[in-house]
Amino acid sequence: MQKRIAIVGGGIVGATAAYYLSKLPGSEKIKVTLFDDGVGQASKAAAGIISPWLSKRRNQQWYRLAKAGADLYPELIHDAQLGTDVYQQTGTIVTREDEADLETLFALAQDRRKTAATMGDVTTLTAQEVQDQVPLLTAPQPGVLITGGARVDGGALVEGLLASASKRNLKISHERVKLNAQGQVITSLGARQFDRVILAVGAWLKELVAPLGVNADIRPQKGQLIELAVKDYPLQEHMPVVMPEGERDFVPFGHGKLIVGATHENDGKFDISVNPEVTADLLGSAQRLVKSVTADSLTGVRVGTRAYTSDFAPFFGLVPEHEDFLVASGLGSSGLTTGPQIGKFLAGSALYGGTPDWSQYEKPLTTYLASSAE
Known part of the structure; x- marks a missing residue:
């Protein structure tokens, strides 16, 4: 039976x-x-960044779990025969404006890499080098590039x-x-x-x-992100995702698609309606990174409910x-x-x-x- x-x-x-x-x-x-x-x-509703290695969470159990999750992805995607539109190791760039903060971030990355081969190579980039990697950006900051980082469409x-x-x-x-x-x-x-x-x-x-x-x-939290149509650069699907200091995550996909977000709205709870004020805030974040983005660039909004413990x-x-x-x-x-x-x-x-x-x-x-x- x-x-x-x-x-x-x-x-x-x-x-x-x-x-x-x-x-x-x-x-x-x-x-x-x-x-x-x-x-x-x-x-x-999610599209995100798989790059847990520079998290400053003190919870080491969470870090081991997140690291194991990042390690599993290449095997899972290969075995399930899913394409680069679902998951791709494009690399991730974490930016810092202050030079001392950038050095601290780089030192953390080097230390974490000792026990996380999936991270790949770790290098520091000037603002110009960040823009060379992600030409969509018009106001780049210097950052740390982790080549093993990835983007995924949930x-x-x-x-x-x-x-x-x-x-x-x-x-x-x-x-x-x-x-x-x-x-x-x-x-x-x-x-x-x-x-x-x-x-x-x-x-x-x-x-x-x-x-x-x-x-x-368990408590609910609302999250919202936006999809934008941007200039379709050659090989855009290989652009690193960016975690810019002071702004929302910046996730380029291929064929002129850019995702920005997501928000963390504790008051939203189970409400999955689109909030125009939040959409405007996300659009503002995008515009500070890419000057050519306008309201007409908006092609979609995704809303979902996350779960959190105390x-x-x-x-x-x-x-x-x-x-x-x-x-x-x-x-x-x-x-x-x-x-x-x-x-x-x-x-x-x-x-x-x-x-x-x-x-x-x-x-x-x-x-x-x-x-x-x-």
């Missing part, structure tokens, strides 16, 4: 888990159903992974589901029982696990006292970096069982999940 596994949530964690559940040894013995209504998902990545898994053992149900106190998944066709359930709904986790008597330390750290693993359930949430703005590695971890656990030790990557789950009776 085939084992039945459910995934609730089709973002970066759910999609990667589904992909590995279709690829890992033994996948031919399972059936996977993914439930997702597609509303507000952070991953599908929506295209999720779509590609789910399409691959759907060719094997994945069925996708486009609906929002709930859980009941008996641990069943309540669908539009009634209650269904699964052998294992992966809960990867991000900011919606608190509501989802409440019937299990579990309280989750200490801004992600968590994942077996739900305490409900070990048929695996969970992941709290990825925040680093979801595209950490999500694939978390999804792979959860897929392996759902398929093979056991109690893996992930303590090098996170605090105990009881830090974030507690019995609502307490």
Whole structure:
């Protein structure tokens, strides 16, 4: 009899888990159903930078997880046969106006590179050299170039992974589901029982696990970014992404497409409507970097909802006292970096069982999940 596994949530964690559940040894013995209504998902709205190595976060568990996620990407993209429109190691440039700050940043990069071969080469660039690398910029600052940095389109990545898994053992149900106190998944066709359930709904986790008597330390945050049409330089798809000091992230894609953002709007919560004032702020950031950009350059706006914990750290693993359930949430703005590695971890656990030790990557789950009776 085939084992039945459910995934609730089709973002970066759910999609990667589904992909590995279709690829890992033994996948031919399972059936996977993914439930997702597609509303507000952070991953599908995101386009970001995979370059965790210069983060100044003091949380070393997060850094190890983010580094592992960056290391996984080339293998995942190759194995899933996804193209450069989804992910490409273009390099990343982190800029600093002050010379002393630039030297400090470079020293940090050199130190981190000792244990992170994926970083590639690390060099300092003058403002002119930054502009030579990214000719779109009209007001460049000096910076540090990390050749192993990359850009990724979250929506295209999720779509590609789910399409691959759907060719094997994945069925996708486009609906929002709930859980009941008996641990069943309540669908539009009634209650269904699964052998294992992966809960990867991000900011919606608190509501989802409440019937299990579990309280989750999760809050929502709105994020918005803009897409712009800019001059299509030759080989633009190879331009490094830029993390400019004092401005929004600057992510050039090929064929004259530029993405700028994203915002961090705590008051926005689950609101996924476009905020014209925020759009204007993002456009202003773009114009300070590229003088030719105008309101007419705007081609699209993406909005999604991220999930955060009180200490801004992600968590994942077996739900305490409900070990048929695996969970992941709290990825925040680093979801595209950490999500694939978390999804792979959860897929392996759902398929093979056991109690893996992930303590090098996170605090105990009881830090974030507690019995609502307490």
